[in-house]
Amino acid sequence: MPVKQDPLSNEWQAFWLAVGFLTRIPMLARIDYSQKLMNQCSMYFPLVGLLLGALYAGLFALFSFAWGPLVSVLLVLCFHLFITGAFHEDGLADSVDALGGGYTVEKRLEIMKDSRIGTYGTVALVMALSLKAALLMSAQSIWLALLVAPAVSRLTPLLLMVFLPYVTDPNKSKSKPVAEGFSRNRLWVSCGFTALVAVVFSLWLPGMWLVAATAVIVVALLWGWYLQRQLGGYTGDALGASVVFCELVFLLGV
Known part of the structure; x- marks a missing residue:
């Protein structure tokens, strides 16, 4: 007779699975891997983003003792690319290459699976990273922007997963496990957590909650509409691109 798993233990494992999926941070828990657990881990993406943001803000404060803000x-940003394996930036490059160079859905999906980076993807990466650095330098509070942006931006792919169909080859995609079976109930938990983060830090920067909500909704609607039109749904790379886009829109508001 199968042993019924403790719900708290299950959620603890789901959290660490989310950490391992989004970052290079070692998982400090034994994971009883299953398709269901991988589906459930998506709920913790904004929390993982907040932990990353805490690392970024702490490092910025530490570096500021020796060097200037820029x-x-x-x-x-170098640390971010290392600790995440440039996971979302890779999605941005692949998405832009595919949507810019493909004239049919089949061709776009084929280009998106190609590990090589093209002109469109290279330009998108350079511009995105340059704009991110410039926006951080222009922020009223750099440490606060570094702290909150990763949490807010990682809510956007959850919205896309719930409201759009998955269109890539599921047998060849790393995002297959998190793209299937993500429930709306867990989405609302993620939304509530992200809203709480934005409201709390609005005490330091008034209006941050509005900026966060606008960034998530605008990117989810516009990027989601564009993906539906160009691909008929979303892919794992498109989810990664949505994180980068949401960060940039959030930083524009901040």
């Missing part, structure tokens, strides 16, 4: 921001 150097400190660039060093934090």
Whole structure:
């Protein structure tokens, strides 16, 4: 007779699975891997984003003792690319290459699966990272922007997963496990957590909750509409691109 798993233990494992999926941070828990657990871990994406943001803000404060703001921001961005494996940036490059160079859905999906980066993707990466650095330098509070942006931006792919169909080859996609079976009930938990984060930090920067809500909704609607039109749904790379886009819109508001 199968042993019934403790719900708290299940959620603890789901959290660490989300950490391992989105970052290179070692998972400090034994994972009884299953398709269901991988589906459930998506709920913790904004929480993982907040933990990353805490690392970024702490490093920025540390670097600021030795270097100026620009150097400190660039060093934090280097750390971000390392600790996440440039996971979302890779999605951005692949998405832009595919949507810019493909004339049919089949061709776009084929280009998106190609590990090589093209002109469109290269330009998108350079511009996105440059704009991110510039926006952070222009923020009223750099440490606060570094802290909150990763949490807010990681809510956007959850909205896309719930409201759009998955269109890529599921047998060849890393995002297959999190793309299937993500429930709306868990989405509302993620939305509530992200809203709480935005409201709490609005005490330091009034109006941040409005900026966060606008960034998530605008990117989810516009990027989602564009993906539906160009692909008929979303892919794992498109989810990664949505994180980058949401961060940039959020930083524009901040």
